[in-house]
Amino acid sequence: MGIHKREREAEETQQQYVRKSSCVLLVAVALLVGAFLGNALTMLYVEQRGGRQAAMGAPAQSGPAGQSAAGQDASHAADPATLAKLEADAAAAPTNADAWIALGNYCFDHDLPAKAATAYERAVELAPMRSGVWSDLGVMYRRLEQYQKAIDAFEHAAKLDTAHVTARYNMGVVYMHDLNDRENALKAWKAVLAIDPEATTPSGQPVAGLVNQLEQ
Numbered sequence: 653m654g655i656h657k658r659e660r661e662a663e664e665t666q667q668q669y670v671r672k673s674s675c676v677l678l679v680a681v682a683l684l685v686g687a688f689l690g691n692a693l694t695m696l697y698v699e700q701r702g703g704r705q706a707a708m709g710a711p712a713q714s715g716p717a718g719q720s721a722a723g724q725d726a727s728h729a730a731d732p733a734t735l736a737k738l739e740a741d742a743a744a745a746p747t748n749a750d751a752w753i754a755l756g757n758y759c760f761d762h763d764l765p766a767k768a769a770t771a772y773e774r775a776v777e778l779a780p781m782r783s784g785v786w787s788d789l790g791v792m793y794r795r796l797e798q799y800q801k802a803i804d805a806f807e808h809a810a811k812l813d814t815a816h817v818t819a820r821y822n823m824g825v826v827y828m829h830d831l832n833d834r835e836n837a838l839k840a841w842k843a844v845l846a847i848d849p850e851a852t853t854p855s856g857q858p859v860a861g862l863v864n865q866l867e868q
Contacts, residue, residue, distance in 0.1 A: 730762035742771065749779035760788060765795040783812035787819045794822075799830045810843075817851060820844045821859065828866075838866055 738755040745751045756771035772789040776782065790805030803826055809819035824840035827833040841863050844851050851859040 728762060730758065730764060734758065735762075735764075742774075746774075747778060749775045749782070752778065753782075753785055756785070756788065756792075760792065765792045768792045769796060781812060783809040783816050783819070786812065787816065787822070790819065790822060790826075794826055794830070797830075799826055802826050803831075815847055817844050817847050820847070821851070821853075834866060838863060841866075 735758065738751075738758050742748070742751040742755045752771045752775040756768045756775060759765070759768035759771060769789060769792040772785055772792060775785050776789065779785070786805050786809035790802045790809065793799070793802035793805055803823055806819040806823040806826070810816050810823070813819075820840050820843045824837040824844070827840060828837035841859055844859050845863065849860065853859060853862060
């Protein structure tokens with residue numbers, strides 16, 4: 653009986669070890685998935701504006717051109733004289749959408765989100781059909797932590813341009829990362845894949861892989 657008891661104890665110990673190992677494995681997998689999602693969600697796509705990059709846009713070569721993290725030029729302080737001139741130009745031509753867009757772009761690129769948002773808001777009042785401006789406005793709203801306004805701006809861009817991958821991906825980032833809305837994040841990223849099945853995140857990860865990880 654003593655031998656059988658030791659065998660049972662050994663078996664129970666082994667089962668506990670297996671259960672503990674399984675638990676550790678699940679935790680490790682969860683951490684890896686979290687790291688994957690975290691890396692994917694720390695950056696937003698970027699798109700090109702007139703041959704130069706803004707911040708937050710579209711997937712690599714498989715989507716709209718351009719690839720840089722939001723605030724890429726933030727380390728370069730805005731030149732007061734340049735900013736003043738752009739502001740003066742916009743004030744002197746209050747109905748010129750391009751003047752307001754130029755001001756918004758400069759503020760966007762130099763980490764002045766409040767000024768950029770104000771300029772873009774004026775621009776879309778004057779030229780409401782410019783999907784790229786709506787998308788840039790969404791980026792600025794996100795940086796101002798006005799998340800629902802960001803979603804609304806991205807949705808507007810997506811409605812204006814049915815192939816606007818940038819707005820759809822960034823919408824998913826805001827839903828997932830800022831609003832903790834997994835369902836709508838997946839919906840936005842699946843819309844990206846419907847347009848471009850080969851789309852990648854700013855860090856180069858396939859959007860399809862991101863969707864698969866969230867669905868598991």
